[in-house]
Amino acid sequence: MSQNLSAPTEDPALLAAFEARIAAGESIEPKDWMPERYRKQLTRMMSQHAHSEIVGMLPEGNWITRAPSLRRKMSLIAKVQDEAGHGLYIYCGTETLGVDRHELVEQLLDGRAKYSSIFNYPTLSWADMGVIGWLVDGAAIVNQTVLAKASYGPYARAMVRICKEENFHKRQGYEICTVLAKGTPEQRAMLQDAVNRFWWPSLMMFGPSDTNSPNSAELLKWRVKRKTNDELRQRFVNLTVPQAIALGITLPDPDLHFAEATGDWVFGEIDWSEFFEVVKGNGPCNRERLEARRAAHDEGAWVRAAAVAHAAKQATRSTTVAA
């Protein structure tokens, strides 16, 4: 029986049972039946998240060697190490959906996979380390706290672990900002400049308005996403503006104002053309980020091969001994 279908038809009974489980708030686990689209969407979403953690190591890693105190140096190394760990947790979660990490790495290095647009911006001063912890990790936390209740078990569990660790990142960042804000005129100027460069890209991290986001509806239905992009973005702004006021800096948005009626901090128009350019690959650092990852991967090939070769030799030896 030959059928020319773009996707295999799935048993409607199984699909109905699955959707009932989702509606009941149940966790879907790796060996459970799931629609192909669910598997695909999750693989895409989780691998994108993992790639973001890994690429995210680079803009911050850029300042480890220049951290201006030993305490800051250690905190920054620890933060970047955590990010590697987060990427690892999520890659492992993605692998439960039936894909090998090697394939995921290839997708990233080929340019086929996406990662969070924010990491395509350069880090130009020490103050960026504070601002990234405060704004970028801050935005990630708003996203992730919600993901901790995602319907796919391995993803939710990875998120719980990550959220526990993430809080130190944001606090470290905000502490750096506070010290700079109370510091010399040069330090205050450094902080303001960093905020001017990272504010809008941080808002863009939540993605385009859901009307423009093709995947949102499906992900919301399957309780992989729990809130809309706009809801999360507004939540982030409301949390962050008072923190900015406490620092005594300005935010680069002449239209920003408090609306008594809603209790929201209303912000200006986001330049989505910048966002789409960056997502397409034309951001300030897209090329450099991928080149760095490719270089690490290529230069590491002989190391990975050596470990495999050695393990094989050990295995042969032990079977020989056993025999």
Place this chain on the structure above:
Amino acid sequence: MPNGVIPDGQWPLWEVFTQGARGQPFEHAGSVHAADAEQALQNARDVYTRRGEAVNLWVVPSSAIVASAPSDAGPFFDPGNDKPYRHPQFYVAPRGVRIF
């Protein structure tokens, strides 16, 4: 084994179990990639015990794990609600007698 013959990969997957304190059960913490057992142990230690979460570690190749299938759930896992005799509350002890 010459270099060129080895396909480039991310090493096999291992499952990691951590023991939070002496005497506690081992719990599944997640996975790591490693080429051999010693490396799996070290990687697991670096990834899953950075914040003092464990005093002991087990690592197992993921391929060695045998799992029950979700469809087994019914016949496999007895809910036990209709078998009260498995639970201590079913049994009456005279007052005043110390039950260990």
Place this chain on the structure above:
Amino acid sequence: MAHDEEHHAEEEVRAVVNKAPAAVIAAARTTTVDNPLFEYVLRLGDDRLVLGHRVSEWCGHGPILEEDIALSNIALDFVGHASSLLALAGEIEGKGRSEDTLAYFREAVAFRNALLVELPNGDFAFTIVRQFLFDAYSVLLWDALSRCGHEGLAAVATKSLKEDKYHLRHSSEWVVRLGDGTEESHRRVQEALDALWRYTGELFDHDAIDDAVAAHGIVVDHAGLKARWEAMVADVVQRATLTLPLDAPMRRGGRVGRHTEHLGHMLATMQIVARSHPGASW
């Protein structure tokens, strides 16, 4: 005209000598160090600061994700040890220099690390072999110092020993893995070992500073340490199917501030932000 100039120059020299016949122009035969205990602890701290910094350069560039995490862990531990040691050194010096002042506001000639640790990372083989050679020495040294008569130093030694034992496990296993891996990995590791060998002698040097700190209860048997280190290294080299390099003239100088050209560049990067804002807090 030239003859006049020469005569004039001669007169100038004579004038200087006549004015200050007792000027001290020849250096003293022996120099004494003000505070040998301070220098001693500085050596320990600088080793780990420089090595920690070097290893931290791998963050985000490791051969596989798990190894990125492992290397970051090592870098973190070393910078931590350095921080404790430099703080201790500052206390001993008693001039109000903190660990940050010492780390960020000294020139290369004031650093007391061994040359081995300031060399650029090279490839993964070079990094791992350098790590192994240092880890083996560090574990033996900390073991000895954990029993020394200086309370502060003994405490740092005891804590650092635990972490360094773990580093040694990691680096020695990698030397074996790479040595007994593929032809390429074997070649790279052997080359690294051959290149690094001449920097190992300095680790076991004994000088006037070592003599002086005996007064503080710090007595390390360097010859004994070296013999045990050689045995450990030989064992791993053998398991790794590598060849121990032939003895060659050893490179030294770091312990007295005579470094390679690499250290200056490394410090220029490390210190730039701190130095650009003198007196600022971070």
